[in-house]
Amino acid sequence: MLAKTLKLAMTTIVGGALSLTSLGADAPVPPLNRPVSVSLQNGSLAEYLLAIFKSGHLSGGIAVINDRCEDASDQFPEFNGNVKGAFEKLATMGHQVHWLQAGDNLVVNNTKSPPSLLKVVVHEFRFSRNEPLSKATSDLLDTPEASAKIKELQLKAYGPELGFAQMHRPGTPQDTVTLSDTTVLDALNKIAAGHAVWLYKESRCGENVISLNWPVK
Amino acid sequence: MDIYGNILLSGECGVYRNIAYFLVDQEVPAQTIQGNYTLVENFSNYTTDVVGLTVPPTQDNPIEYAQTMLGDTQFFGRKASSGCPGSNDHESFDQEFTVQLDSSHSYGLTMVNVVDRGYYSGTATVNVTISTP
Numbered sequence: 001m002l003a004k005t006l007k008l009a010m011t012t013i014v015g016g017a018l019s020l021t022s023l024g025a026d027a028p029v030p031p032l033n034r035p036v037s038v039s040l041q042n043g044s045l046a047e048y049l050l051a052i053f054k055s056g057h058l059s060g061g062i063a064v065i066n067d068r069c070e071d072a073s074d075q076f077p078e079f080n081g082n083v084k085g086a087f088e089k090l091a092t093m094g095h096q097v098h099w100l101q102a103g104d105n106l107v108v109n110n111t112k113s114p115p116s117l118l119k120v121v122v123h124e125f126r127f128s129r130n131e132p133l134s135k136a137t138s139d140l141l142d143t144p145e146a147s148a149k150i151k152e153l154q155l156k157a158y159g160p161e162l163g164f165a166q167m168h169r170p171g172t173p174q175d176t177v178t179l180s181d182t183t184v185l186d187a188l189n190k191i192a193a194g195h196a197v198w199l200y201k202e203s204r205c206g207e208n209v210i211s212l213n214w215p216v217k
Numbered sequence: 218m219d220i221y222g223n224i225l226l227s228g229e230c231g232v233y234r235n236i237a238y239f240l241v242d243q244e245v246p247a248q249t250i251q252g253n254y255t256l257v258e259n260f261s262n263y264t265t266d267v268v269g270l271t272v273p274p275t276q277d278n279p280i281e282y283a284q285t286m287l288g289d290t291q292f293f294g295r296k297a298s299s300g301c302p303g304s305n306d307h308e309s310f311d312q313e314f315t316v317q318l319d320s321s322h323s324y325g326l327t328m329v330n331v332v333d334r335g336y337y338s339g340t341a342t343v344n345v346t347i348s349t350p
Binding site: 044046047050054066069070071131132134135138139141142147150151155156157158159160161162163164165166167168199201203204205206207208209211213215216217 | 226235293
């Protein structure tokens, strides 16, 4: 088994404080119709939704609000079908799953509408397609409008999980994207660029802790 | 900032550490393995002193052939605009890895790390300890 022949060797520690076009190609399958195959899982709703996104090669995001202090763990079934069928199956199990399609992106919430922070309208936001997703997101949360909402709702924004570095590439002016009068949610979908997935978690348990990660880059 | 000099975040208050790895085989001497693959991180056994903070999600990291050295950035902190972490805010978890070549070829790595990060009685800390093997 190759599994026994691979090992990850920690070597050094560096410290610090801180289109498919129509030319002869089939049209892409709409996100909700894409086939998915997910194995039985014990875990959180967010992780199961993430597994659906990965299996369906979806881009977009997942927003989960939790009234408990910890992720609620549940048993989720094996599922083979399409994305919409997977969401409907979750609904029959008693889970709140609401989805909306924005272009080629899919956004799933466990509340009827997206969290307040994601609905904030930002007057102007710029990011580079050449910079890490975490940097663009960090700048987005630092816009005056998002920052004001974080203060108003007394949200404590922890994280994100940064993961492993990606090679640096020199940027060009064409990499810069400027968005005007866009919601935080739409900006996240633009940053996702048709391939990445964001995960917003908000815990309402004593203190309002939020995190915004990119589990699929 | 990661090992390549990319700025990952701005306006944050916290602590981070970059850990460099090579993916190698078990030959003697070990040979570095390069390739295009996804390095999947899984996190478990999560504990924290911060009420409401939860285990990080499973993380897919795209790795390119040109990357001989792999750099993991461990960060614990908050948006500075919402305040800095408290003097005893920290978290701990196990970190496991899988190399995923495609949808039908995945290889679990034997190494398991224990990560402790955050502030312990005011001391900024990021410790990554190999617990297995």
